Amino acid sequence: MMTQKGSMKPVKKKKTEEPELEPLCCCEYIDRNGEKNHVATCLCDCQDLDEGCDRWITCKSLQPETCERIMDTISDRLRIPWLRGAKKVNISIIPPLVLLPVFLHVASWHFLLGVVVLTSLPVLALWYYYLTHRRKEQTLFFLSLGLFSLGYMYYVFLQEVVPKGRVGPVQLAVLTCGLFLILLALHRAKKNPGYLSNPASGDRALSSSQLECLNRKGQEKTKGFPGADMSGSLNNRTTKDDPKGSSRMPAGSPTKAKEDWCAKCQLVRPARAWHCRICGICVRRMDHHCVWINSCVGESNHQAFILALLIFLLTSVYGITLTLDTICRDRSVFTALFYCPGVYANYSSALSFTCVWYSVIITAGMAYIFLIQLINISYNVTEREVQQALRQKTGRRLLCGLIVDTEYFYGSSRAFLK
Numbered sequence: 001m002m003t004q005k006g007s008m009k010p011v012k013k014k015k016t017e018e019p020e021l022e023p024l025c026c027c028e029y030i031d032r033n034g035e036k037n038h039v040a041t042c043l044c045d046c047q048d049l050d051e052g053c054d055r056w057i058t059c060k061s062l063q064p065e066t067c068e069r070i071m072d073t074i075s076d077r078l079r080i081p082w083l084r085g086a087k088k089v090n091i092s093i094i095p096p097l098v099l100l101p102v103f104l105h106v107a108s109w110h111f112l113l114g115v116v117v118l119t120s121l122p123v124l125a126l127w128y129y130y131l132t133h134r135r136k137e138q139t140l141f142f143l144s145l146g147l148f149s150l151g152y153m154y155y156v157f158l159q160e161v162v163p164k165g166r167v168g169p170v171q172l173a174v175l176t177c178g179l180f181l182i183l184l185a186l187h188r189a190k191k192n193p194g195y196l197s198n199p200a201s202g203d204r205a206l207s208s209s210q211l212e213c214l215n216r217k218g219q220e221k222t223k224g225f226p227g228a229d230m231s232g233s234l235n236n237r238t239t240k241d242d243p244k245g246s247s248r249m250p251a252g253s254p255t256k257a258k259e260d261w262c263a264k265c266q267l268v269r270p271a272r273a274w275h276c277r278i279c280g281i282c283v284r285r286m287d288h289h290c291v292w293i294n295s296c297v298g299e300s301n302h303q304a305f306i307l308a309l310l311i312f313l314l315t316s317v318y319g320i321t322l323t324l325d326t327i328c329r330d331r332s333v334f335t336a337l338f339y340c341p342g343v344y345a346n347y348s349s350a351l352s353f354t355c356v357w358y359s360v361i362i363t364a365g366m367a368y369i370f371l372i373q374l375i376n377i378s379y380n381v382t383e384r385e386v387q388q389a390l391r392q393k394t395g396r397r398l399l400c401g402l403i404v405d406t407e408y409f410y411g412s413s414r415a416f417l418k
Helices: 047-057 064-077 091-107 111-135 141-164 169-189 208-215 254-260 302-327 333-338 347-379 383-391 410-417
Strands: 028-030 036-038 274-276 281-283 288-290 295-297 395-398 403-406
Touching (some): 047 064, 064 091, 091 111, 111 347, 141 347, 169 302, 302 347, 383 403
Antiparallel strands (some): 028 036, 274 281, 395 403
C-alpha cells in the first residue's frame, strides 16, 4: 500500500511451506524414478523383465539395451528391510556368496572335478574382470570374493582341520591374529587413497597462480619415496647423465598445462596424479585401481596396500602348511601338495585339500601382484606410469615382463641386471 510520501511499502510474502514427506517404514524405499515403492512388490510391474521372459520362451534374442534395463531394474529392487527405509543391495556381492561354496564342494567329489573347477574359477574371474574393466564400472564382486574367501577358508579350517588334533592352540591363535591383521590392513587400504578435491575458487580456467604451480613441479619431491623427482610423467624424468633433461618440456608450456589440467575434475593435477575413470576423481600419485579393494591405490593408502598383501601371503602360506600337515602326514608341504594318496577317500579331507589348492591359486596371484609392486617401488615408478610407457612405446619388457625398462631408466636397469 502507498504511504503519504508516495513510497511503496514492501509486502511480506508468506513462505510456501513444503509438504513434509512421510517417513518410510522398514520395507519401503524410493526407487530410481523417485516414487515410493515396497519390497513386497519387487516382482510387480516389470515390463522389461516380462518382455525378456517372453523372448526367452520363444527362443528370440535379447537386445543389449533390454538386458541393461533388466539388470538396472533388478539392482534397484533388490533391497533388504532396514530402519527408515529398505537398503539397496549391490547385486555383484551375491554371486561369490553362493557360487564359491558350491564350486568347492563339487570339486571335492573327485580329482577330475577338482581339476576342472579349480581351472575354471580363475578363467571366470578374469573374464568378469575384463568385462567390468572394459565398461569402466565399479564392482564389489572381487571385494566380496576376497572377504568371503577369507571367512570360508577359516570356517573350513575350524570345522575340518582343527578337530583332527594336529593343530595346537598357539598355532590357531597365530592364524587367527593373521586373519584380523589382514582385515585391519584392508580397512586402512580402503580409506581415502589421496583424492584431489576441487578448489574453492569458481575460476575454471588456468590462472597465473596455477601456472606457477606447474612451474614449481620440477622442484618438488615425492612423499612416499624420498629423493624421487616429482616430474608428473615419464616424459619429464631425468637421470644423472642428463641433468638438463627437464628442459625438454617446459612446465609452463601449453602442452604441459593441458596434460596437468583435468577437465572432468576442473583442477590442476599435481605431479604424478591421475584421473581414475572408474572412481571418477583424481588421485595423488595414483598407482592403479585395485578391484580387490574396489578403490584406487594412491599416495595415502599405498603402504597399507603393500602391508595387506604381505600379511595375506604370510598367513595364507602358514594356513596351507598347517592343513597339509594335518591331512597328509609324514610328507613335506611341497610333496603333499602334488601327491597325497587317499585324500579323496574321506570327504572331510577332500574338501580341505580342495580348499588348499584354491588358496594356493589365490596366493600365487597375490604373490605376483606383490612382486610387481616391489619392482615398481625399486624403480620409483607407479603401475600407471609403467602402462603409459608401454602404450607410448618408450619402455621395453625385461625378465619375462616383470620389469619394464624405459629410456629414462636404461642405465639404472642395465646395472640392476648385471
